Amino acid sequence: MGMKTKEKLIVKGKRLDGRKPDEIREIEMKVGVIPNADGSAQVRFGNTIAMAGVYGPRELFPKHRQEADKAIIQCRYNMAPFSVDERKRPGPSRRAIEISKVTRLALEPALFLKDYPEMVVDVYIEILQADGSTRVTGINAASLALADAGVPMKDLVVALSGGKVDDTLVIDLCGKEDNYGKADIPIVFLPRKKEITLLQMDGQLTVQEVKNIIKNVLKAGETVYKKQKEVLKKKYSK
Amino acid sequence: MRPEYILKLLETGERVDGRKLDQFRDIKIETGVIKRAEGSARVKIGKTDVIVGIKTEIGEPFSDMPDMGILKTGAEFTPIASPEFESGPPREDATELARIVDRGVRESECIDLEKLCIKEGEKAWEIFVDVHMINHDGNLIDASALAAVAALKTTKIPKLEKDKIVREKLEKKLPLSHTPITVTVGKVFDKFIIDPLKEEEEVLDSKISIAVMEDGKICAMQKSGEASLSPEDVNEMIDLAVKKSKEIRKLL
Numbered sequence: 001m002g003m004k005t006k007e008k009l010i011v012k013g014k015r016l017d018g019r020k021p022d023e024i025r026e027i028e029m030k031v032g033v034i035p036n037a038d039g040s041a042q043v044r045f046g047n048t049i050a051m052a053g054v055y056g057p058r059e060l061f062p063k064h065r066q067e068a069d070k071a072i073i074q075c076r077y078n079m080a081p082f083s084v085d086e087r088k089r090p091g092p093s094r095r096a097i098e099i100s101k102v103t104r105l106a107l108e109p110a111l112f113l114k115d116y117p118e119m120v121v122d123v124y125i126e127i128l129q130a131d132g133s134t135r136v137t138g139i140n141a142a143s144l145a146l147a148d149a150g151v152p153m154k155d156l157v158v159a160l161s162g163g164k165v166d167d168t169l170v171i172d173l174c175g176k177e178d179n180y181g182k183a184d185i186p187i188v189f190l191p192r193k194k195e196i197t198l199l200q201m202d203g204q205l206t207v208q209e210v211k212n213i214i215k216n217v218l219k220a221g222e223t224v225y226k227k228q229k230e231v232l233k234k235k236y237s238k
Numbered sequence: 239m240r241p242e243y244i245l246k247l248l249e250t251g252e253r254v255d256g257r258k259l260d261q262f263r264d265i266k267i268e269t270g271v272i273k274r275a276e277g278s279a280r281v282k283i284g285k286t287d288v289i290v291g292i293k294t295e296i297g298e299p300f301s302d303m304p305d306m307g308i309l310k311t312g313a314e315f316t317p318i319a320s321p322e323f324e325s326g327p328p329r330e331d332a333t334e335l336a337r338i339v340d341r342g343v344r345e346s347e348c349i350d351l352e353k354l355c356i357k358e359g360e361k362a363w364e365i366f367v368d369v370h371m372i373n374h375d376g377n378l379i380d381a382s383a384l385a386a387v388a389a390l391k392t393t394k395i396p397k398l399e400k401d402k403i404v405r406e407k408l409e410k411k412l413p414l415s416h417t418p419i420t421v422t423v424g425k426v427f428d429k430f431i432i433d434p435l436k437e438e439e440e441v442l443d444s445k446i447s448i449a450v451m452e453d454g455k456i457c458a459m460q461k462s463g464e465a466s467l468s469p470e471d472v473n474e475m476i477d478l479a480v481k482k483s484k485e486i487r488k489l490l
Contacts, residue, residue, distance in 0.1 A: 086301070097333045102462070109466045179302075185459070195466030199446060201459035202345045207480060210456050211473050218469060 005180045010166045016176055017046065022216065024160070024172045024223060029140070029231040031148045039149025041231075043141040046174055047131035052141035053124045054149040060120035071116035075104040077138055079127040099135050106139055106159070106188040106198035112152045121151060132175035133161040136186050139198070140224060147232055155190040156228050157197070158221045162187065162213040164205060169213055171220045185210070187217045191225045194218060245441050248426050255284075255435065260478060262433045265489055267384065269392045276408065277393025281385035283433060285375035287319075290367060290385035292393045292412075296403065297364040299355060307354020308364040311340035313382065319371035320436075334462070338420070339369060339383050341458040342449035346418035349390065353413040356398070363395060365412070376436035379447050380486075383420035388490060390414060418457055419486045421479040422447040425467065430475060432482055446475050450483035 009016055019025065025046030034040035037053035044050075060066045077099040081088045092100070107123065123145070125138035136159035143157035163173050165181040173184055183203025189196045201210065244254055251259060263284030272278035277292035297308055313336035315323040328336070343349065354363040367390070369382045394408035424431045424438070424445040434442060444463035451457050456476065461467065467475075 094333050094337060097330055098337045101330045101334055102460075105462065105464060108464055190466065194469060196461070196469065196472060197466045199459060199461035199467070199472060201456065202341050204345065204347075204451065204455050204457045206455055207476055210459075210476060214469055214472060 007180075008166060009177060009180060010168050015165070015170065017174060021168050021170045022220060024220060025174065027224065027227050029144060029227055031144050031231055031235050037145070037149070039145040039147065039151070041141045041144030041148060043137050043144065045133060045137050045172060047129060048134055048137045049127070049129040050134060050138040050141045051126045051128060052138060052145040054121065054142070054145040054151065055124075056121040056149075057116040057119035057151065058122075060118060066118040069117055070113040071119040071121055073104055073108055073111065073113065073121045073123065075100045075107065075123045075125065075142070077103055077125045077127070077135065079130060079134070083127050083130045102198050102200065103135065103139055103142065107142060107146065107157055109195060109197050110143070110153045110155055110157045110190055111146070112154070115152065121146075130175065132173045132178040133186070135159075136161050136188065139188050140228065144228055144231065148235070155192045156225060157188060158191050158225045158228070159186070159188040159198070160217050160221045160224055161185060162217040162220075164203065164209060164213070169209065169216060171216060183209075185213050185217070187214065187221075189218060189221065191221060240437065241441050244437055245426070248429055248431070248438070248441070251429060253431075253438070259429055259431045260482065262482070262485070265384070265486070267388050267489055269388055276396065277389045277391075277412065279385045279388035279392065280372075281381045281388065283377055283381045284435070285373055286377055286381050287372040288378065288381045288385050289370045289372060290382065290389040291370070292389050293366040293368070294393075294395055294403070295364045295366065296356065296361055296401070299359060299362040304359040305352060305355045307349070307351040307362045309340065309344055309349060309351065309367070310364060311336045311343070311367040311369070311386070313339065313369040313371075315371055315374075320374040323371070323374070334460075335379055335382060336369065338379055338447050338458070338460050339367065339386050341460070342383050342418040342420045343367065343386060343390070345457040346416040346449060346451050348387065348414055348416045348418055350413035350415050361401070365393075374436060376439045377422060377433045379422050380420055380433065383418070383449070384486065387417055387419070391417075391490065417452055417487065417490065418449045419483040420447055420449045420458075421482045421486065423475040423478050424463070425465070425471060425475070430478055432478070446472065446479075448476060448479035450480050452487065454480055456480075
């Protein structure tokens with residue numbers, strides 16, 4: 001948000017990449033992509049590619065950080081230096097620290113952490129290529145990686161962004177739409193009971209627009225949910 | 239046990255300090271509290287106490303916004319403010335708070351950054367918003383966001399002489415066009431609460447911080463807290479934040 005352009009981002013109902021307002025980019029999902037990890041996945045939404053690896057539940061060190069009655073979850077969201085136009089300096093930025101935190105909170109409600117006292121579940125997310133909506137792409141990868149690791153889950157975790165570009169409400173913002181659009185709302189939810197676990201927003205919207213975008217994202221997220229289930233089934237039916 | 243007592247009260251719609259669920263504590267805004275800063279404000283919400291100071295420097299504009307001034311927001315949870323805060327570089331919670339405050343100011347286009355460019359692509363004013371905690375008794379986000387806006391409203395930009403800042407000569411007012419107000423709505427059981435005390439914050443299931451503009455538009459949101467929320471919860475919380483933002487706005 002924030003940057004201005006005179007260029008129209010939506011022309012005759014079509015977005016820069018030819019999509020309709022409510023259309024998600026091409027999605028590709030793979031599980032079991034990192035042999036060393038207990039669970040792993042790679043998710044691509046158009047040109048945004050994220051990889052997630054899960055280690056654990058495993059014993060947490062140092063011991064004083066252990067919780068006697070439950071496991072903790074640690075998340076790290078990281079952008080590869082080559083994932084963006086201008087090289088990103090390695091190491092956690094303030095943005096990454098914040099995203100790591102909201103990612104942890106987004107995943108936590110899906111897990112039965114009480115079943116693993118004194119343990120830790122480590123979730124590492126690497127953004128390999130960034131073209132908007134990276135945090136939600138990373139969380140979809142994390143959802144699959146957790147399932148792939150066999151960590152018991154209440155539900156898969158579905159992540160998708162919505163927003164406003166020019167004067168149109170859209171789903172799944174690409175990088176340019178993120179930069180030049182009017183608003184961006186990343187949402188993460190557990191689809192079966194429609195429980196929202198991450199909600200952020202920037203940009204300017206009326207209250208009604210915010211409510212409509214949330215509704216639209218929850219609906220469009222069903223497609224992402226279906227894809228996640230398909231790719232997991234495929235792996236385990238071999 | 240104290241937390242259980244607080245929860246029990248909240249379940250019946252009551253609070254330890256006798257407030258209504260949607261009632262703010264007393265809010266005091268004081269501006270011009272730091273002489274060395276180009277703008278400053280101290281906000282007290284009950285016993286919560288924060289100071290925001292605004293400093294200006296000259297920097298290089300970001301390459302993707304060559305004709306705009308620069309906004310940078312930081313927050314420190316100084317150990318003076320709470321026995322739980324530790325020394326050292328800002329941690330996760332402080333970073334998140336700074337980014338929530340930043341987002342409210344930035345996305346509302348509060349500061350007219352276009353007027354802060356000195357030479358396109360080369361020089362622009364950098365506006366530093368630094369949040370300093372004095373005492374933490376809950377709801378640091380709303381207090382910090384309010385102090386940031388109050389401080390920005392009093393900020394004056396120093397004179398430039400041959401590209402050098404002359405700090406003793408504060409020349410013109412910082413150009414502002416909007417006033418965002420951030421209201422955090424907490425949820426516990428099926429109750430929504432405003433302005434939680436620190437000990438109430440510790441028992442909340444979830445919360446959303448919502449930045450509201452003068453025309454009632456929303457310009458930033460952030461859910462925090464561990465529990466999930468239904469879409470209906472979110473809608474109600476937005477409506478409540480918009481309503482309460484109008485009360486706060488009158489104080490500025």
